[in-house]
Amino acid sequence: MKRAVMFCSMVLCASGCDRPSASPAVQHVALAGELSTQSAFDTNCRGCHSQGAEGAALPLVNANYWKVATDATIIQAISHGQGRSMPAYLASEGGPFTAEQITSLVHGMRTLWGDGQPGGGGGISPVLTAGSASAGALVFSTACASCHAGQGTAGSVVDPMYLRMISDQGLWSAVVYGRSELGMPAWNQAMPGRPTGLSAQEVCDVVSWISSQRVSNEKVTK
Amino acid sequence: MSFLTSALLSSSKATMQWIEERTGVVAFAKPLLFHHVPRNAKWWYVFGSATLMFFTIQLVTGVCLATVYAPSAAQAWESLNYIDKEVPMGWMLRALHGWSSNAMVVMMAIHMLQVFLHASYKYPRELNWITGVFLLLTTLALAFTGQVMRWDQDAYWGLGIGAAIADRIPLVGDQVRALLLGGPIIGGETLNRFFALHVFILPGAALGLVGLHMMLIIKNGISEMPKPGAIVVPSTYREGFEERMKTEGVPFVPEAVQRDMVFCGVCLIALVALAAFYGPFGPGGMPDPTLINTNPRPDYPFMWLFGAVSLLPPASETAIMLIAPGVGVLVLIAVPFLSNSGERAPSKRPAMVLVALVTVMAIAALTWEGMTSPWSPVMDGWSALPTPAKFTHGRTPLEMQGAVVFQFAQCRNCHSLDGLGGKRGPELDDVASRLSYDQLVRQVQQGGGNMPAYGKNLDSAQTAAVVAFLATLHPSNEPDAKIPGAQLPPPPGSANAH
Amino acid sequence: MSEQEKQQEKGSCGCGGCGCEQKAKAAATAGVTPAPRRGFMLKLGVGLLGIGGAITALPIVGYLIGPATKRYSNLWVELGELSIFPHGATRFATFLNPIRQPTDGDSAKTACWVRCIDATHFQVFAINCAHLGCPVRWFEQSKLFMCPCHGGVYYQDGTRAAGPPPRGLFEYVWKIEGGKLLIDAGRLPGLEEST
Numbered sequence: 001m002k003r004a005v006m007f008c009s010m011v012l013c014a015s016g017c018d019r020p021s022a023s024p025a026v027q028h029v030a031l032a033g034e035l036s037t038q039s040a041f042d043t044n045c046r047g048c049h050s051q052g053a054e055g056a057a058l059p060l061v062n063a064n065y066w067k068v069a070t071d072a073t074i075i076q077a078i079s080h081g082q083g084r085s086m087p088a089y090l091a092s093e094g095g096p097f098t099a100e101q102i103t104s105l106v107h108g109m110r111t112l113w114g115d116g117q118p119g120g121g122g123g124i125s126p127v128l129t130a131g132s133a134s135a136g137a138l139v140f141s142t143a144c145a146s147c148h149a150g151q152g153t154a155g156s157v158v159d160p161m162y163l164r165m166i167s168d169q170g171l172w173s174a175v176v177y178g179r180s181e182l183g184m185p186a187w188n189q190a191m192p193g194r195p196t197g198l199s200a201q202e203v204c205d206v207v208s209w210i211s212s213q214r215v216s217n218e219k220v221t222k
Numbered sequence: 223m224s225f226l227t228s229a230l231l232s233s234s235k236a237t238m239q240w241i242e243e244r245t246g247v248v249a250f251a252k253p254l255l256f257h258h259v260p261r262n263a264k265w266w267y268v269f270g271s272a273t274l275m276f277f278t279i280q281l282v283t284g285v286c287l288a289t290v291y292a293p294s295a296a297q298a299w300e301s302l303n304y305i306d307k308e309v310p311m312g313w314m315l316r317a318l319h320g321w322s323s324n325a326m327v328v329m330m331a332i333h334m335l336q337v338f339l340h341a342s343y344k345y346p347r348e349l350n351w352i353t354g355v356f357l358l359l360t361t362l363a364l365a366f367t368g369q370v371m372r373w374d375q376d377a378y379w380g381l382g383i384g385a386a387i388a389d390r391i392p393l394v395g396d397q398v399r400a401l402l403l404g405g406p407i408i409g410g411e412t413l414n415r416f417f418a419l420h421v422f423i424l425p426g427a428a429l430g431l432v433g434l435h436m437m438l439i440i441k442n443g444i445s446e447m448p449k450p451g452a453i454v455v456p457s458t459y460r461e462g463f464e465e466r467m468k469t470e471g472v473p474f475v476p477e478a479v480q481r482d483m484v485f486c487g488v489c490l491i492a493l494v495a496l497a498a499f500y501g502p503f504g505p506g507g508m509p510d511p512t513l514i515n516t517n518p519r520p521d522y523p524f525m526w527l528f529g530a531v532s533l534l535p536p537a538s539e540t541a542i543m544l545i546a547p548g549v550g551v552l553v554l555i556a557v558p559f560l561s562n563s564g565e566r567a568p569s570k571r572p573a574m575v576l577v578a579l580v581t582v583m584a585i586a587a588l589t590w591e592g593m594t595s596p597w598s599p600v601m602d603g604w605s606a607l608p609t610p611a612k613f614t615h616g617r618t619p620l621e622m623q624g625a626v627v628f629q630f631a632q633c634r635n636c637h638s639l640d641g642l643g644g645k646r647g648p649e650l651d652d653v654a655s656r657l658s659y660d661q662l663v664r665q666v667q668q669g670g671g672n673m674p675a676y677g678k679n680l681d682s683a684q685t686a687a688v689v690a691f692l693a694t695l696h697p698s699n700e701p702d703a704k705i706p707g708a709q710l711p712p713p714p715g716s717a718n719a720h
Numbered sequence: 721m722s723e724q725e726k727q728q729e730k731g732s733c734g735c736g737g738c739g740c741e742q743k744a745k746a747a748a749t750a751g752v753t754p755a756p757r758r759g760f761m762l763k764l765g766v767g768l769l770g771i772g773g774a775i776t777a778l779p780i781v782g783y784l785i786g787p788a789t790k791r792y793s794n795l796w797v798e799l800g801e802l803s804i805f806p807h808g809a810t811r812f813a814t815f816l817n818p819i820r821q822p823t824d825g826d827s828a829k830t831a832c833w834v835r836c837i838d839a840t841h842f843q844v845f846a847i848n849c850a851h852l853g854c855p856v857r858w859f860e861q862s863k864l865f866m867c868p869c870h871g872g873v874y875y876q877d878g879t880r881a882a883g884p885p886p887r888g889l890f891e892y893v894w895k896i897e898g899g900k901l902l903i904d905a906g907r908l909p910g911l912e913e914s915t
Contacts, residue, residue, distance in 0.1 A: 155618020296825025
């Protein structure tokens with residue numbers, strides 16, 4: 001019994017008068033003002049943009065992504081959403097974040113997962129520019145068709161339903177960043193038979209050709 | 223020196239006599255302390271004392287907290303944070319008050335269960351039981367009003383639940399709600415009403431009831447351990463009991479009280495340990511009703527009710543919510559009147575043992591349900607829980623887009639993949655071995671079985687994509703689900719699945 | 721001491737030195753029989769105490785039930801310019817409750833969901849789930865409101881989609897004035913509006 005009492009008084013002394021746990025007030029400030037990048041990512045982005053083979057959309061824990069994409073393009077995508085499957089996160093568009101919070105989140109993620117460079121590298125322009133569908137057809141047949149033709153082993157990228165789901169910018173991202181863990185290479189990088197991957201123009205050409213396969217030429221805006 | 227001592231002694235004795243002659247306090251206390259209790263009343267009988275001890279802790283810590291706590295909706299939450307962080311030992315006082323409150327409810331429940339199992343409520347102790355029932359109600363009311371004192375988001379929305387239930391009362395629902403809240407909204411007057419209840423009315427009522435309860439204990443004595451065959455016959459019970467106490471009983475002090483003291487001591491040490499290790503309860507998020515990213519949950523003593531109201535059928539839930547509590551209290555009060563004589567031994571009252579067992583298990587199960595609340599959507603499941611890697615490998619571009627839609631359209635909030643996600647709807651790891659492609663399309667578009675219809679909320683491409691993804695969800699050694707006998711054309715977009 | 725005297729003693733003892741004594745004595749000397757006299761005093765006592773008690777209780781009861789007797793309506797508050805509610809979208813809006821009390825603090829803030837159907841048609845939903853009042857959240861992507869407590873789900877027009885709620889979301893009465901959206905606020909919407 002004495003020992004129990006002593007034990008408890010030791011506990012009391014150890015925990016002291018200031019309770020160590022984070023107070024709700026502190027937690028609240030974190031919600032309203034500055035965001036912890038990791039926790040903001042974990043609750044708002046991780047569901048789709050996880051890492052490795054996890055997650056359905058492009059992983060953000062991905063150095064290649066941070067090498068190519070610039071802050072401006074990422075902030076644009078987070079703020080206003082993209083295609084049919086990336087929601088807008090800006091408060092004025094119904095999302096949870098202010099513009100400042102989105103900017104700070106992007107900077108925070110770049111610090112966590114980037115290589116210290118501001119983006120715009122990786123030997124490729126970070127945005128989709130005009131391409132030639134006919135040139136793209138050739139690129140597709142040589143670089144993509146072996147897996148992604150109508151009956152290809154990795155599934156068709158000209159499936160009309162798929163093309164209705166994805167924007168041209170989304171197609172561009174899929175080509176450039178790939179999903180290497182799932183067997184889709186990142187085409188801005190060297191690969192067997194193509195020491196420089198695809199050039200910026202070739203990517204835009206092939207996107208242009210895939211986009212031309214849309215039924216009734218329906219474009220996904222944004 | 224020795225002269226001084228003896229003078230002091232004799233003068234203090236004289237003082238005692240002087241006081242005794244004018245108050246009769248010794249004459250009053252003697253039977254309380256030295257009344258005879260059954261010799262075999264051993265460890266079973268310590269729970270009532272422990273309940274009383276925790277109540278005393280509540281009174282002391284409560285008064286202490288009231289010296290700093292600001293009973294004002296504008297400041298209550300901040301004053302609690304101030305107590306936690308600035309006031310020396312403030313956090314510990316709050317922790318003691320919170321843990322002791324839970325301990326009091328638990329001890330009271332055990333005490334009540336023991337009394338029920340031993341049928342101690344039978345003649346002549348019917349009113350002991352009934353005052354006990356009112357003490358239980360008062361204690362639960364104290365626990366609920368105490369949760370309101372915390373004035374955080376749980377308190378705010380807990381009151382909202384109370385208000386919503388009051389609102390369902392026919393005809394006078396509005397008035398009852400206004401009475402409860404002190405106005406049409408939850409605000410300043412609401413907190414102060416509950417403060418008055420929590421620190422004046424309910425503790426006062428509890429003190430009165432405790433006094434009554436104790437008076438009845440002295441009057442009727444502590445019941446003996448039940449023995450099969452020792453039948454309670456109201457006409458002869460009291461005489462026999464008093465006779466047995468005279469011959470076989472032992473004085474409460476010190477024979478019974480020593481066990482109470484040991485148990486209460488252990489309880490106190492456990493209480494301080496819990497309070498020191500786990501700290502105070504809350505306060506949670508600040509009580510700003512515009513911060514709606516909150517998952518309101520009640521305190522432990524009400525978790526089973528929270529669970530119960532989610533399981534009520536919508537058609538009858540209003541009636542059940544309004545009538546069931548009253549019926550429950552009436553049943554508790556009626557217990558000693560249903561049978562106040564006869565056997566007391568649990569072995570001779572198997573039905574009552576079963577009732578107690580079922581009640582305990584039901585409350586435990588509902589508490590568990592309430593804590594895990596599988597009926598609640600995981601509100602950030604869609605944006606926080608990634609698609610497990612095993613469901614992204616070898617999928618076509620369309621199926622991958624479907625996996626994105628599955629997250630995007632918040633399916634994950636109610637449906638789990640690989641154990642992660644909402645439990646409100648069925649887990650979908652192998653949904654394709656249960657539903658065919660067409661059935662999946664129909665389920666997504668039309669909903670049903672407590673699922674919303676997504677027909678208007680997803681366009682045809684999103685539907686096609688998500689169904690293409692769902693159609694891949696089955697163990698590789700199991701075929702796709704098929705309607706028996708039906709010849710279905712191969713679904714579009716799934717030609718390359720698996 | 722005669723029986724009568726005893727009675728008299730008792731009667732006067734009851735009211736101490738409050739002057740009733742004289743009255744009682746006066747009554748006794750006036751030759752009224754003792755039993756009715758005591759009965760009268762008792763009745764007088766019960767009556768006066770009853771009246772006194774009632775008039776004391778009246779303000780107390782009135783004070784306590786006051787909140788239930790007040791009626792509020794036509795308390796219009798602004799939710800903001802129409803431009804912050806885009807067509808086809810559902811947006812979160814907050815306002816300060818018009819019947820707040822001085823000590824309300826943050827609890828006077830109230831939240832609601834505003835659905836803009838088109839420039840002249842709105843729906844303003846109470847934040848409270850119709851089941852037990854928890855705050856529902858809007859999910860733009862699936863166009864559903866979900867409740868974190870017991871899993872009530874509503875479509876974008878507020879009708880019940882799934883879960884335990886017995887009905888759709890409660891709605892505020894709204895109007896447009898000077899390019900601004902206003903609602904009749906002042907209480908937690910409840911069954912009163914269910915008509």
